[in-house]
Amino acid sequence: MxxxxxxxxxxxxxxxxxxxxxxxxxxxxxxxxxxxxxxxxxxxxxxxxxxxxxxxxxxxxxxxxxxxxxxxxxxVLTPHDVLKTSGHVDKFADWMCKDPKNGEILRADHFVEEVLETRLKGDKEARGQKIEEKEEDPKKKKRKGKGAVEAVKLDDAVVQEYEEILAKIDNYNGQELGELIKKYDLKNAATGVQPSPPVAFNLMFQTAIGPSSNTPGYLxxxxxxxxxxxxxxxxxxxxxxxxxxxxxxxxxxxxxxxxxxxxxxxxxxxxxxxxxxxxxxxxxxxxxxxxxxxxxxxxxxxxxxxxxxxxxxxxxxxxxxxxxxxxxxxxxxxxxxxxxxxxxxxxxxxxxxxxxxxxxxxxxxxxxxxxxxxxxxxxxxxxxxxxxxxxxxLSVHAAKTGAPLIVRERLPEPITIEEYQVELDKKKFGPHFKKDGKAVEAALLATTQCDREELSKTLESADSITVKVEGVGNGEVTVPKELITVAKRKRTENVREFTPNVxxxxxxIGRILYALMEHCYWSRASEGGDEARGVLSFPPTVSPTKVLIVPLSSNEEFRPFCRKLSQKLRKMGISSRIDDSSATIGKRYSRNDELGTPLGITIDFQTVKDQTITLRDRDSTKQVRADEDKIIEAIQAMVDGSKSWKDIEAELPVFSGQEVELPTRE
Amino acid sequence: MxxxxxxxxxxxxxxxxxxxxxxxxxxxxxxxxxxxxxxxxxxxxxxxxxxxxxxxxxxxxxxxxxxxxxxxxxxVLTPHDVLKTSGHVDKFADWMCKDPKNGEILRADHFVEEVLETRLKGDKEARGQKIEEKEEDPKKKKRKGKGAVEAVKLDDAVVQEYEEILAKIDNYNGQELGELIKKYDLKNAATGVQPSPPVAFNLMFQTAIGPSSNTPGYLxxxxxxxxxxxxxxxxxxxxxxxxxxxxxxxxxxxxxxxxxxxxxxxxxxxxxxxxxxxxxxxxxxxxxxxxxxxxxxxxxxxxxxxxxxxxxxxxxxxxxxxxxxxxxxxxxxxxxxxxxxxxxxxxxxxxxxxxxxxxxxxxxxxxxxxxxxxxxxxxxxxxxxxxxxxxxxLSVHAAKTGAPLIVRERLPEPITIEEYQVELDKKKFGPHFKKDGKAVEAALLATTQCDREELSKTLESADSITVKVEGVGNGEVTVPKELITVAKRKRTENVREFTPNVxxxxxxIGRILYALMEHCYWSRASEGGDEARGVLSFPPTVSPTKVLIVPLSSNEEFRPFCRKLSQKLRKMGISSRIDDSSATIGKRYSRNDELGTPLGITIDFQTVKDQTITLRDRDSTKQVRADEDKIIEAIQAMVDGSKSWKDIEAELPVFSGQEVELPTRE
Incomplete structure (x- = not known):
């Protein structure tokens, strides 16, 4: 790589x-x-x-x-409770500190990293070593006020400490970052003072939904x-x-x-x-x-x-x-x-x-x-x-709201489960325990299968059982045999419930878009040694515009051809743009290379005579010439990806006429 | 209407x-x-x-x-200054008042309107007149706690006053709405008390951009x-x-x-x-x-x-x-x-x-x-x-920022403007007027063409002119002839500058979408006198899904046909959905009528035999049967709008087989 x-x-x-x-x-x-x-x-x-x-x-x-x-x-507007449950209110934060002198606000991890890296560079300079530029990480893009590198040699042990800190810079919390700032006396290069201890800064934009402040919300x-x-x-x-x-x-x-x-x-x-x-x-x-x-x-x-x-x-x-x-x-x-x-x-x-x-x-x-x-x-x-x-x-939102965010799936075969069940004689149970009834019932129903096996055995011989119920009497309650049955029973399950994984x-999208622009960019050397000209070689599928239509000059005769072509293309869902400005053909194509338009059509005097038009490929600057229908067919094939320029070049007559284009120097 | x-x-x-x-x-x-x-x-x-x-x-x-x-x-995030200039910070507000008893917040104009309308209805009831339901205005959608109509007769003059107020309800400011509430003792039906005087409530969501509160912003x-x-x-x-x-x-x-x-x-x-x-x-x-x-x-x-x-x-x-x-x-x-x-x-x-x-x-x-x-x-x-x-x-933003939000248009012909110009001998002018120089100069340059014509005439005969300069001496300043020339000169303009109109x-979009759903909705009477079934007759262009694919039953033989069809349609950019649930064909179509899917394909045993499929029209529930290619061609023509169901019905054999559909009762 x-x-x-x-x-x-x-x-x-x-x-x-x-x-x-x-x-x-x-x-x-x-x-x-x-x-x-x-x-x-x-x-x-x-x-x-x-x-x-x-x-x-x-x-x-x-x-x-x-x-x-x-x-x-x-x-987009989201009420507080939703993002509290999801964890964003508590955890979606970065650590920031403030320069007490100029009020500058610094992201604490970036600040520590920057100062330590600057010192390490200074050390290398002092040792006469070559400074390698690290692959830049956009998360850690440098600030403008970043300190100049001073050639100061550090102890070997210090160098090692710094390197260890940098290796795990993402793992420090605010307090730890604060301790690093103090321990190594890290100063903001712009002012020469230590920033304040880091505080958490939640990264969500906050607003109030509705006229009262009852519904705080976030974007x-x-x-x-x-x-x-x-x-x-x-x-x-x-x-x-x-x-x-x-x-x-x-x-x-x-x-x-x-x-x-x-x-x-x-x-x-x-x-x-x-x-x-x-x-x-x-x-x-x-x-x-x-x-x-x-x-x-x-x-x-x-x-x-x-x-x-x-x-x-x-x-x-x-x-x-x-x-x-x-x-x-x-x-x-x-x-x-x-x-x-x-x-x-x-x-x-x-x-x-x-x-x-x-x-x-x-x-x-x-x-x-x-x-x-x-x-x-x-x-x-x-x-x-x-x-x-x-x-x-799904689990946290279900737990918070009680909404059943689960799947209930009918089992292919019902399954039979045999288990101890607790049955209470409600008519007698209530009057017997009065106000404590609910607590005792809950305690009995909370018993495990093991507990129940025990209880079942006890009831075989004894007249009552004893169960622990917190907050009732001395914490132990006696339940008479006639109020309760504990027995092994079969139960048929037809449905399985589960919370799906995600x-x-x-x-x-913005990052992909930016990376794509870098990946598709190159520069074409110009003929006369002028500035190199930029090209964005987007695939036709994503190119902002598919076809540039260029009349050779502002001659009125060309206008109807341009209009008709653009209407035809529009009807096929292919975006085109007419450039009838007074710039030279070369300039107009060059502008369009920068816009990443893959194909260009020129309307010239030959067009007026015999209805043929030329089609230019952005990347090779090569051209073919044919009648309108053939060219449109070629365009469609390239836009939908079924053909490449190589195919078209092989099918249609190559043209090298009105446009003076520059060779690609690669 | x-x-x-x-x-x-x-x-x-x-x-x-x-x-x-x-x-x-x-x-x-x-x-x-x-x-x-x-x-x-x-x-x-x-x-x-x-x-x-x-x-x-x-x-x-x-x-x-x-x-x-x-x-x-x-x-979407917009800093304060932009919306201050546009007028939104000062004027994008509604009037609200608060019920002091239950804390309810009311939109003042809606509240006044509601109470007066309720009283007018009560009056009509008392007079034994029929109460016509007004066309509802969504801007004035009624609150839940709205008062019940009481049959209380009002004086004719009061009725007229109320009606006049309602006719211009949109024109009152907060103070005026407050006065109406007091004058007519308008009470919140939910609590029986008068709400507080209206205050302006800005309708923009506010937030802070960045960690300091230096950049207040709005959505x-x-x-x-x-x-x-x-x-x-x-x-x-x-x-x-x-x-x-x-x-x-x-x-x-x-x-x-x-x-x-x-x-x-x-x-x-x-x-x-x-x-x-x-x-x-x-x-x-x-x-x-x-x-x-x-x-x-x-x-x-x-x-x-x-x-x-x-x-x-x-x-x-x-x-x-x-x-x-x-x-x-x-x-x-x-x-x-x-x-x-x-x-x-x-x-x-x-x-x-x-x-x-x-x-x-x-x-x-x-x-x-x-x-x-x-x-x-x-x-x-x-x-x-x-x-x-x-x-x-464009004017307000240009005035605020100094950015030239204008068009500079080269004139087809340069135009020559002849006008009086004021020229000052700067070398003598400054020393002569000293600290008052600027003010005198400004006063002279602010003169109109008429003023200048006068001045020019005066200078022909007199040694000096007199000009009004506020704040200098007694407000009148004498300018000696040798410091100033006022003469008619020609000036050529090549460019016209103007601020475009917008x-x-x-x-x-949301309102259009809702209205469209109402406009496309109707209900189809069901056969057995069951509940009527809803249909959304969206045009194919905007229908959420274009084609429903329904296998007659869960028979495994149908599956490959469904998959192949949906792949073909997808490739053509036509959205389809397979419904292979166990519900009856009728139920599945009915579900899809509610979703507004214009076309339905059934795969049945005949399909397995001879590869033909049926195509059903959502609106008429009629069907045709043909081989896959013909049906797909028909679908494409209807989706791109080049043919209607009537055309298809005329072209392909009508089918009335597997589906028991209900006649449309209109």
């Missing part, structure tokens, strides 16, 4: 150049920029918005339609809770059939302490989440696992990570489940399906890996969890999580 | 029956229901979610693709602001060409005081908004107006409303613009396009009207505004607004 990010053509990735192109072409733009902007909030302009819609469209077809998932659209941090709360209705909708999955596409919110990694760390983002509900019995098999078992994945499991290795060979998901690397078929099925989805939208196959969560990264209830990570100029970025969350979510593939 | 809501077949609309069906089939469900729910928040289940996605899909094709609009996706109340703020970038993206439109589909939020009208008055909702930017000069013509000029609309203009009429004949939009009913072509173009969109998704043509805003309903800057209203069991409901907002939005069609 490359250790530095590269473009699609293997060139070193110039992130500032890409970023400036993406903003110039309005893929995205900081929200409220004319008001100074707000960190972590971005708008998508027309090409970004369309790219996002196309990714979502592929996602919906690949997952929801393909597997008949039940898509729901739930409220949801994920779409999952809405799906869990609707479980019983969804099961009913699915006519009680298991397994099934729900899915949801929608915005979620995290009030990041100080977001600084562009589109990768934002406060408002689009998620697409699946909750696949599965019977925990029977090994969580998946009926369609067979279809994906040969898909090969890079699986970085716990052991590999502990060994310090970051490179592993691909392995088929079939083998990985068979040898226990991946916990079960259903989880494995989704890892493979996630991989296929990423491949379909154009993610670079050599820049995907699946990383298993370490035990301490995972929630206590999770059975297993893998992240699909994509390699970018920020390092490996978690873009899809895929967790086996066991029965946790496999949760959770997609951060 | 009907005064009470009816079904598609003219039956009286039984809203509770419809509502119960919609919930049972999970079109929608109250959010967080197992936690007791939150008023005004709803989730869409699978059919509702799909219906919504299909409506959005049609919207995007009808507006965005058809007119090359620039779609953007902007942040946007509309998507429009994000579009306005990006105007300059969008114009650049559109290569400086005017006119153009941006569009945005996304959630917006309004913290309603006490929402009670189901899906019509919610706190979180999906909007689709267009901002069409147009040059205010030249009468706001629209290049495609010709295409829609014959579209006929019901236009309820101001005069008609003042005259008390609610019924008007349809008129073509061409005539309405020509005779000034609708202010300009661009506005008229969008009214027609809105109408065509509503028609396309299946809204009942007889239940659409366009109502012009009264002068006092409209913002002061708006040039004209029309609402598309749909008739439902709640009365006429505003579902789409279409306003000419003049240059207001035409804003704004769609409440």
């Amino acid at each position: 490359t250790s530095a990010a590269t473009t699609l053509k293997g060139q070193p990735l110039d992130r500032p150049a890409l970023d400036s192109m993406l903003r110039r072409r309005m893929f995205y733009t900081p929200s409220f920029e004319i008001y100074g902007g707000v960190a972590g909030l971005y708008d998508y302009g027309p090409p970004g918005c369309s790219l996002q819609a196309n990714i979502i469209d592929v996602w919906r077809k690949h997952f929801v339609l393909e597997e008949d998932m039940l898509e729901v659209d739930c409220s 949801r941090p994920e779409t999952a809770q809405g799906q869990f709360l609707n479980f019983a209705k969804l099961l009913e909708y699915n006519q009680q059939q298991m397994p099934f999955a729900s899915a949801s596409i929608g915005r979620s919110y995290r009030n990041e302490i100080s977001p600084r990694a562009g589109l990768l760390r934002v406060r408002e983002f689009l998620m697409a989440e699946i909750e696949h509900f599965v019977d925990p019995q029977g090994g969580k098999k998946h009926p369609r696992f067979e279809e994906v078992k040969d898909v090969e994945l890079v699986l970085l499991n716990r052991e590999t990570q502990l060994s310090g290795k970051t490179h592993v060979e691909k392995v088929s998901i079939g083998k990985a489940v068979a040898n226990g690397t991946v916990d079960n078929e259903t989880l494995g099925y989704f890892l493979a399906r996630i991989h296929l989805f990423l491949k379909k939208i154009g993610v670079d196959q050599s820049k995907i890996r699946f990383r298993q969560h370490m035990a301490n990264e995972m929630a206590h209830y999770a059975a297993d969890c893998w992240d699909a990570e994509l390699f970018t100029s920020y390092g490996w970025v978690e873009c899809v999580g895929c967790a086996d969350r066991s029965a946790y979510d 496999i949760e593939p959770s997609f951060g | 009907t005064s009470a809501a009816t079904t598609l077949k003219g039956q009286p609309l039984d809203r509770p029956a419809l509502d119960s069906m919609l919930r049972r089939r999970m079109f929608y469900t109250p959010s967080f229901e197992i936690y007791g729910g939150v008023a005004g928040l709803y989730d869409y289940g699978p059919p509702g979610c799909s219906l919504q996605a299909n409506i959005i899909d049609v919207w995007r094709k009808h507006f965005v693709l058809e007119e090359d609009m620039l779609e953007v996706d902007c942040s 946007r109340p509309e998507t429009a602001q994000g579009q306005f703020l990006n105007f300059a970038k969008l114009l650049e993206y559109n290569q400086q060409q005017m006119p153009f439109a941006s569009a945005s589909i996304g959630r917006s939020y309004r913290n309603e005081i006490s929402p009670r009208a189901g899906l019509l008055r919610v706190r979180e909702f999906l909007m689709a908004e267009i901002e069409h930017f147009v040059d205010p000069q030249g009468g706001k013509k629209h290049p495609r107006f010709e295409e829609v000029k014959d579209v006929e609309l019901v236009l309820l203009n101001r005069e008609t409303q003042l005259s008390g009429k609610t019924h008007v004949e349809k008129v073509s939009i061409g005539k309405a613009v020509a005779n000034g009913t609708v202010d300009n072509e661009t506005l008229g173009y969008f009214l027609a396009r809105i109408h065509l969109f509503l028609k396309k998704i299946g809204v009942d043509q007889s239940k659409i009207r366009f109502r012009q805003h009264m002068a006092n309903e409209m913002a002061h800057y708006a040039a004209d505004c029309w609402d598309a209203e749909l008739f439902t069991s709640y009365g006429w409901v505003e579902c789409v607004g279409c306003a000419d907002r003049s240059a207001y939005d 035409i804003e069609p704004s769609f409440g």
Whole structure:
């Protein structure tokens, strides 16, 4: 694997150049920029918005339609109680501290990490060692006020201490981070003072629902809770059939302490989440696992990570489940399906890996969890999580609300259970115990099968039994024989009840979109030694616009051809755009390469004569010429993925005429 | 127009029956229901979610693709300053008062209205008059604790006063509503006490962005602001060409005081908004107006409303613009396009009207505004607004931020302007006036062309001029001739600068969706006199699922046919659903009529023999039988709208076999 990010053509990735192109072409733009902007909030302009819609469209077809998932659209505003039960109110927090001098708010773990790393670099410099730039992690994007490296040699023991701290930086709680700050006298480089002790900062945006403050609420941090709360209705909708999955596409919110990694760390983002509900019995098999078992994945499991290795060979998901690397078929099925989805939208196959969560990264209830990570100029970025969350979510909401979030399954054969049962003679029992009746009854019904076997034996010979009842008399109550029967009886069960387990593939669409833009980017050298020109080689399926229509000049004769073509394409559901500006053909195509439009049509004087048009391929800049029908047919085949440019080039006459295009230097 | 809501077949609309069906089939469900729910928040289940996605899909094709609009996706979280400038912080509020006894919070205008209406009903009862139920207005949905009508006769003068108040209930401010409550001693029926004086309650949800409280923010109340703020970038993206439109589909939020009208008055909702930017000069013509000029609309203009009429004949939009009913072509173009969109998704043509805003309903800057209203069991409901907002939005944001939200248009011919100019000899001017220099200069430059003509004449003969400068000396300053020249000069302008006007069609998708469900609903009488069965006759384009596939029984032989069919349909992008439950064919079809699935395929023993299948039409319950390819072809034609069931029935052999269906009683 490359250790530095590269473009699609293997060139070193110039992130500032890409970023400036993406903003110039309005893929995205900081929200409220004319008001100074707000960190972590971005708008998508027309090409970004369309790219996002196309990714979502592929996602919906690949997952929801393909597997008949039940898509729901739930409220973002969520009342306190729901997120209290889910654990978000108590645990969805980062540690922050404040610089007492300039009031700057720092994320505590990032701050400790930054200062220690700066000191370690200073030490290396003092020792005359080469400083290797670590793969950057967007979670730990550096602040602007970051301290300059000073060449100060540290004791060997100190170096080791620092390195150990950095290795487990994610494991410290607030108090521990505070102790590290004190112990090593960590100072904010901007002011030269120690920040205040870390306090927990909940990452949910809070608001009040309704005019009174009786209903405090939050903006949801994920779409999952809405799906869990609707479980019983969804099961009913699915006519009680298991397994099934729900899915949801929608915005979620995290009030990041100080977001600084562009589109990768934002406060408002689009998620697409699946909750696949599965019977925990029977090994969580998946009926369609067979279809994906040969898909090969890079699986970085716990052991590999502990060994310090970051490179592993691909392995088929079939083998990985068979040898226990991946916990079960259903989880494995989704890892493979996630991989296929990423491949379909154009993610670079050599820049995907699946990383298993370490035990301490995972929630206590999770059975297993893998992240699909994509390699970018920020390092490996978690873009899809895929967790086996066991029965946790349904269980906690059921316990809190009393709603039966369970499956009742008719058993194929009724089963007979033989067990001791306690029967009370209610008519006599009540009058005998009066106010204590309920407590005594509860105590008797709470007895175990073992207890009951004992009681049954006692009653064979004795006139009464003694049972412990807290709070009644001296804590021991005597029950006369005539009030109670304890006997072995047979009971027939027709139904099995269980709480399903949940496999949760959770997609951060914005992160995938950003990684995709990096993966599809490359730059084409220009002829005259001008600046290199950017190209975004999106697959036609997700390209914001499929076809650019360019009249050779502003000659009025070309206009009806352009209009007719664009109408035809629109009718076929293929998005096109006419560029009849006065710029040169080359400039217009160049603008469109930056927008990632895969195909270009030129209308020229030949068109007016014989109705033929030329079709240009964005990636090779090669052209073919044919009549309109043939060209449209070719476009359709490329957009629906049934043909590639190579096929079209072989079928239609190559053209090298009106456009002066530049050779690709790779 | 009907005064009470009816079904598609003219039956009286039984809203509770419809509502119960919609919930049972999970079109929608109250959010967080197992936690007791939150008023005004709803989730869409699978059919509702799909219906919504299909409506959005049609919207995007009808507006965005058809007119090359620039779609953007902007942040919901919005900082305070933006909404302060737009006017929402100060004016986006309702008046609320509180019942001091039970703490109930009441929306003041609704409360006053409710009590007065109850008294008027009591008066009618006392007079022995029939009480007509007014068309209900969802804005004024009644509270549960509403007082019972008591037969108390009122003075004729009081009746008239009450009626006058009710007629202008929307025009009172908080103080005035408070005075009405006192004057007429209006009491909350639930407690028998007068509520507290009304206070303003801002309807935006507030939150804090980031860890400090430095950036207060709101959830946007509309998507429009994000579009306005990006105007300059969008114009650049559109290569400086005017006119153009941006569009945005996304959630917006309004913290309603006490929402009670189901899906019509919610706190979180999906909007689709267009901002069409147009040059205010030249009468706001629209290049495609010709295409829609014959579209006929019901236009309820101001005069008609003042005259008390609610019924008007349809008129073509061409005539309405020509005779000034609708202010300009661009506005008229969008009214027609809105109408065509509503028609396309299946809204009942007889239940659409366009109502012009009264002068006092409209913002002061708006040039004209029309609402598309749909008739439902709640009365006429505003579902789409279409306003000419003049240059207001761009102007206020430009004034606040200094950003140039303008169009610079190269003039076809440079124009020469001849005008009096004031020139000062700066070298002498400053030393002469010293500290007063700036004020004197400002006063001179503020002179009008008329003033300057005078000054120029004076300077021809006199040695100095006198000019009024507030705050300098006695308010009159003498300027010597050698410091100033006032002369007529020519100036050439190549560029014209202007702030575009905005035409804003704004769609409440949830309201449209609800009205559509009412419009498509009807009930089919059942054979045996059982309960009538509900049907949702959505057009195939928007139907949540297009095809139901039903195997006759659970016989294993049918399974491969079902699977193959559903795969074929999926590949064509046609959503289908297999129902292989053990219910009777009739029950399964009936379930699907309630879900609005237009077509049903049955796989039976004949299929196994000769590969033919039957296709059933939801609305007529008629069936045809043919081989798979022919049936699939028919399905595709009906889904893409090129054929109707009538066409299919004429082409393929009618079948009346395995299913016992019930005749339609209309």
